[in-house]
């Protein structure tokens with residue numbers, strides 16, 4: 275039926291180019307793109323966005339058919355509010371023509387390059403934040419002028435800008451990493467150093483890499499969502515995004531020559547000098563809880579976060595996790611009460627209109643756990659505070675990457691280290707050996723930390739094997 279409906283199409287012309295965004299997934303299209311469009315409709319400016327996909331041509335193909343317009347749907351618990359987003363100037367699929375992207379990035383009109391390339395896109399060592407020189411994409415990008423990694427594109431384009439006497443662009447990281455700007459600076463300058471040390475010096479001196487904290491829950495779009503939207507609007511949009519009402523973007527105000535959209539009156543945006551407290555709060559409280567719920571919820575048989583927190587045992591667990599293990603490690607940003615922030619998070623997680631799959635959040639755990647869970651456990655251990663809840667979450671990740679759930683069904687584990695994780699898990703027969711093997715991955719667990727975690731994680735892992743996720747949660751929730 276929906277196939278007879280007209281397709282979404284663009285009547286006007288796209289806005290002028292000012293920003294290139296690398297990693298054109300549902301998150302950016304529900305978050306940064308909307309904010310930038312709002313800022314321009316408030317205060318003007320040439321900040322149209324060239325969106326770039328690095329991994330798959332699908333989004334580009336779909337958007338091309340509809341003039342690069344798409345619908346962003348705000349999912350309230352009881353209603354949906356669609357909005358057509360017009361801010362994309364153009365869309366590219368980078369591997370199709372790497373030289374074209376380098377040349378577009380070298381255009382002086384491009385003053386900001388924003389990134390949502392996920393944790394693994396930084397090609398860094400998660401436990402240290404430094405560039406992973408052994409990474410195969412980085413090895414390519416050192417020797418080859420046609421880059422593969424996002425960093426490779428940035429460095430090659432910055433080299434051209436410097437040669438042309440043009441200013442560098444600001445690199446605006448929007449990924450869930452603490453000090454994401456610093457990590458971005460480390461890896462970009464680190465790669466430039468291997469190609470041309472004088473370029474590295476210039477980037478480090480003239481370039482700007484503000485850190486940001488980004489927040490909006492955006493599940494992956496499904497075919498069912500696409501059909502429901504067509505029924506609602508009477509138009510076919512093959513590339514819509516569906517997001518929760520909440521939005522936050524805290525940005526360090528440090529841009530090359532102060533060049534940025536006028537965000538001062540934009541809803542959800544806060545410009546600050548230092549984003550650290552916001553980032554820690556968000557990564558540990560929201561993302562730490564998300565990952566804990568994802569592994570334990572998945573093992574217990576729950577498909578979405580909303581389903582998981584509907585179970586009173588999980589609600590009790592997550593409240594205790596915040597109050598007793600996470601909040602005590604944080605300093606509240608000015609004007610925020612952390613307990614109230616936790617209560618608001620629980621409301622957001624409970625939104626039944628958001629079908630955020632536990633499996634989706636469980637993805638790439640090797641890249642997420644150091645900042646979401648391990649760092650918080652270490653802070654607790656340092657002051658002798660018991661930390662049974664997060665330890666159980668870490669053990670649940672270990673059980674998850676072993677590839678079999680509580681009912682004996684196979685789990686499709688998605689992680690850049692998936693095969694290594696499975697092999698290490700299988701090479702130990704008993705919990706003690708399995709846990710020791712997984713803790714030996716230094717990219718995730720520095721040796722000293724691994725030693726401190728071993729006893730407690732083994733106990734939690736053994737509980738999971740014996741009693742399953744719910745049974746373990748019952749025990750741990752009493753202890754907390």
Ligand code: CS2
Nearest residue numbers: 488489490491492561564635
């Ligand atoms: C989630 C995040 O998939 C995940 O790992 O924890 O995408 C989360 O939804 C966002 O960071 C919310 O801002």
